[in-house]
Amino acid sequence: MNLVRSVTVLGSTGSIGVSTLDLLAHARDGGEAEVDVVALTAGRNVARLAEQALAWRPQTAVIEDESLLPELRDRLKGSGVQTAAGKTAVAEAADMNASWVMSSIVGAAGLAPTLTAAKRGSLVALANKESLVCAGPALLDMAKKAGGTVVPVDSEHSAIFQSLQENWKSAVSRLILTASGGPFRTWERQSMSAATPEQAVAHPNWSMGAKISVDSASMMNKALEMIEAAYLFSMPPEQIDVLVHPQSIVHSLVEYADGSTMAQLGPPDMRAPIAYALAWPGRIAWPAPKLDLAAIGALTFEHPDLARFPAIRLAREALRIGGGAPAAMNAANEVAVAAFLGRRIGFLDIASMVEQVLEALDASGDLKPHGGDVIEGAFAIDALARRTASEHIDRTRH
Numbered sequence: 514m515n516l517v518r519s520v521t522v523l524g525s526t527g528s529i530g531v532s533t534l535d536l537l538a539h540a541r542d543g544g545e546a547e548v549d550v551v552a553l554t555a556g557r558n559v560a561r562l563a564e565q566a567l568a569w570r571p572q573t574a575v576i577e578d579e580s581l582l583p584e585l586r587d588r589l590k591g592s593g594v595q596t597a598a599g600k601t602a603v604a605e606a607a608d609m610n611a612s613w614v615m616s617s618i619v620g621a622a623g624l625a626p627t628l629t630a631a632k633r634g635s636l637v638a639l640a641n642k643e644s645l646v647c648a649g650p651a652l653l654d655m656a657k658k659a660g661g662t663v664v665p666v667d668s669e670h671s672a673i674f675q676s677l678q679e680n681w682k683s684a685v686s687r688l689i690l691t692a693s694g695g696p697f698r699t700w701e702r703q704s705m706s707a708a709t710p711e712q713a714v715a716h717p718n719w720s721m722g723a724k725i726s727v728d729s730a731s732m733m734n735k736a737l738e739m740i741e742a743a744y745l746f747s748m749p750p751e752q753i754d755v756l757v758h759p760q761s762i763v764h765s766l767v768e769y770a771d772g773s774t775m776a777q778l779g780p781p782d783m784r785a786p787i788a789y790a791l792a793w794p795g796r797i798a799w800p801a802p803k804l805d806l807a808a809i810g811a812l813t814f815e816h817p818d819l820a821r822f823p824a825i826r827l828a829r830e831a832l833r834i835g836g837g838a839p840a841a842m843n844a845a846n847e848v849a850v851a852a853f854l855g856r857r858i859g860f861l862d863i864a865s866m867v868e869q870v871l872e873a874l875d876a877s878g879d880l881k882p883h884g885g886d887v888i889e890g891a892f893a894i895d896a897l898a899r900r901t902a903s904e905h906i907d908r909t910r911h
């Protein structure tokens with residue numbers, strides 16, 4: 514055993530959080546890693562958090578919803594695990610002495626704790642793409658100044674990270690993100706307009722939380738990932754492309770100027786990029802599902818249909834506008850997805866709502882960078898875009 518990790522999992526009760534703890538158990542039980550869990554955090558799922566805390570005995574377990582603290586205390590009585598609640602407590606958990614922090618809270622709620630972990634120099638295994646989209650350059654800069662590292666967990670960015678060679682910067686001509694195309698890949702626009710939340714979350718290849726599943730169906734997930742890639746790899750938007758690849762086996766590709774293209778392949782299982790981030794810069798063995806390419810037979814690729822999936826165009830637009838546009842796009846999308854899941858708007862309204870918010874805030878000049886604190890600026894634009902999106906939703910419903 515040569516891998517020793519003190520670990521905090523932010524968002525331990527979610528899809529990525531559960532996969533992370535599963536992988537850590539494999540690594541520990543297989544003698545690949547010595548794992549000490551420092552903190553686990555959740556939003557509202559107090560039963561699962563308590564169960565995880567009893568299994569892993571972290572120093573602290575934190576629930577964001579303060580009304581659930583008495584229940585968490587009760588469930589962990591006599592265990593020796595400290596308990597806390599609230600937004601600040603989640604950020605404090607990210608500031609504890611873990612060398613490896615999984616950032617897997619969903620949405621912009623992950624921004625503050627992810628920044629905290631980056632600032633203290635921990636290795637941040639980054640699943641929470643929204644924090645990169647809202648404040649990418651500041652986040653990466655903070656991690657660098659603190660001597661830490663951000664290792665992407667999104668399968669596409671992990672694939673690119675793994676396919677980049679030494680001194681790649683001037684040698685890369687294109688980053689190509691693959692997309693499954695989601696459950697509506699072959700649907701007509703008219704059917705998409707009547708799609709239900711149940712149909713949108715039924716992803717063909719990946720098992721994920723509800724928000725990212727809807728993002729996959731609208732391809733807003735790919736749009737957020739384009740912005741994520743632009744920041745992570747300092748790539749101009751015109752050198753970032755998307756290819757639809759329904760089998761989700763090729764997780765992304767790097768095209769080099771000499772005509773070579775490097776790709777990373779694997780079964781669609783998020784524990785693989787999590788394992789890579791855990792062992793980085795090395796690799797660990799775990800009972801990973803392996804590829805059987807002969808059984809799969811054919812890998813296919815197609816261009817995304819930008820008329821049915823306008824989110825890709827919106828990502829390019831947000832990168833072009835710059836300033837607060839990516840954070841506004843993300844916030845408007847979060848509000849629109851919640852409204853769709855609550856059956857208050859239709860599926861196609863999600864992208865058009867995001868577009869309207871971007872247009873309105875661009876026209877009012879609110880997306881321009883304003884010299885002050887970058888993080889405060891990101892929170893301010895996030896709040897403004899949420900308000901604007903909610904107003905648009907209320908207007909369309911009356």
Ligand SMILES: NC(=O)c1ccc[n+]([C@@H]2O[C@H](COP(=O)([O-])OP(=O)(O)OC[C@H]3O[C@@H](n4cnc5c(N)ncnc54)[C@H](OP(=O)(O)O)[C@@H]3O)[C@@H](O)[C@H]2O)c1
Binds near residue numbers: 523530557558643723
């Ligand atoms: N799932 C995937 O395959 C996948 C792949 C690539 C990237 N990602 C990214 O990874 C992140 C997590 O995705 P997921 O699918 O794991 O989401 P998820 O299943 O919805 O889990 C989200 C986690 O965040 C917690 N949470 C929610 N709201 C919170 C708040 N306001 N404050 C603190 N914690 C909160 C949840 O707690 P409760 O359980 O208590 O609600 C849960 O632990 C997202 O940014 C997503 O885009 C996911």
